[in-house]
Amino acid sequence: MIEIERTVKPVREISLIPLINVVFLLLIFFLVAGTLDRFEVLRVDPPVATAGDEVNQGPIVVVLGRYEEMLVDDSLISPAELGAEIKKRLKVRPDRMITVKADARMKADRLIEVLDDINEAGGKTLTIATQRP
Amino acid sequence: MYFARNERRTRPIPLTPLIDVVFLLIVFFMLSTTFIRIQAMELGLPGNAEGKGVAGASPLLIDVAGNGGVYWQRELVLPTTLRMRLETELKRDPNRKVLVRSGKGITVQKLVSVLDIVYLAGVKDVAVDKWDEGDLPVPVTPEAMEKEDKALGKAIEQEEENTPVLKQEEIDALPKGRFTPQEQFEDMIEGLE
Numbered sequence A: 001m002i003e004i005e006r007t008v009k010p011v012r013e014i015s016l017i018p019l020i021n022v023v024f025l026l027l028i029f030f031l032v033a034g035t036l037d038r039f040e041v042l043r044v045d046p047p048v049a050t051a052g053d054e055v056n057q058g059p060i061v062v063v064l065g066r067y068e069e070m071l072v073d074d075s076l077i078s079p080a081e082l083g084a085e086i087k088k089r090l091k092v093r094p095d096r097m098i099t100v101k102a103d104a105r106m107k108a109d110r111l112i113e114v115l116d117d118i119n120e121a122g123g124k125t126l127t128i129a130t131q132r133p
Numbered sequence B: 001m002y003f004a005r006n007e008r009r010t011r012p013i014p015l016t017p018l019i020d021v022v023f024l025l026i027v028f029f030m031l032s033t034t035f036i037r038i039q040a041m042e043l044g045l046p047g048n049a050e051g052k053g054v055a056g057a058s059p060l061l062i063d064v065a066g067n068g069g070v071y072w073q074r075e076l077v078l079p080t081t082l083r084m085r086l087e088t089e090l091k092r093d094p095n096r097k098v099l100v101r102s103g104k105g106i107t108v109q110k111l112v113s114v115l116d117i118v119y120l121a122g123v124k125d126v127a128v129d130k131w132d133e134g135d136l137p138v139p140v141t142p143e144a145m146e147k148e149d150k151a152l153g154k155a156i157e158q159e160e161e162n163t164p165v166l167k168q169e170e171i172d173a174l175p176k177g178r179f180t181p182q183e184q185f186e187d188m189i190e191g192l193e
Helices: A017-033 A079-090 A108-120 B016-032 B046-052 B079-092 B108-120 B142-162 B168-173 B181-192
Strands: A060-064 A070-072 A075-077 A098-102 A126-131 B038-043 B060-064 B070-072 B075-077 B097-102 B125-130
Touching: A017 B016, A060 A079, A060 A108, A070 A079, A075 A079, A079 A108, A098 A108, A108 A126, A108 B097, A108 B108, A108 B125, B038 B108, B038 B125, B060 B079, B060 B108, B070 B079, B075 B079, B079 B108, B097 B108, B108 B125
Parallel strands: A060 A098, A098 A126, B060 B097, B097 B125
Antiparallel strands: A060 A070, A070 A075, A126 B038, B060 B070, B070 B075
């Protein structure tokens, strides 16, 4: 009987180098392309607009939630306290920019009232936050 | 004498822990990064402009009504028309002010959409104010148009009555001149000859 020799293939390990290459690429992509989100006390959805400049959020941020909750620099306040809070923050530098971050579904009347209050308290540079579509 | 050296086999560095860590980092960055960029629009309030004393040109009025209609100087317009009119106005005066009034019950998104059009048209000085829709323009009805036509007709008749009619000798006394295109053309030909 003729014996046929079987060719035994050596079992090679799966090469991990290409995997690591791809994973490192992904890591670098997320590091460079994304921005780390600041922790938001109240999640709001700013209105969509194509105009508007990309600016750093002003030093004073007034957040207006969908149900008219109001936050100044991440602390919850009642609408009556707004004027005093703004005045307190403008004492040292009166020209500080104030950004109002209002939810898109909120009533515009209320936003304008808040803007008026801020204006009365001495806020000169007012901006409203928007997002790109 | 011969000492057997215990030769260490060169083993490859295990990569599994490295991959574990890298995957963890990827998952962390995927979950924590956002690609939304927050932008900002600068706004004025009607009260702000008082001190500057820009007399003369009153601000252009844009009203956003609660029913969704947008009014340009009290005239109902489409958003595209709004932008065209704004651009025409800005050609005349690039520093023209605009006052956007927000009607009852409109959302911030609606107001910002109108502000967006205003900014895209190139307006620099924009103010916002509340509006109680008290002076909402009345839609034009056929009856109203007929009434206006009649009034206009009467005014024209009145004007005609008041215009003095010249007599023939008065017309003859007027200075003579050759003013019609035909006469001017004839003069020109004569001059060439």
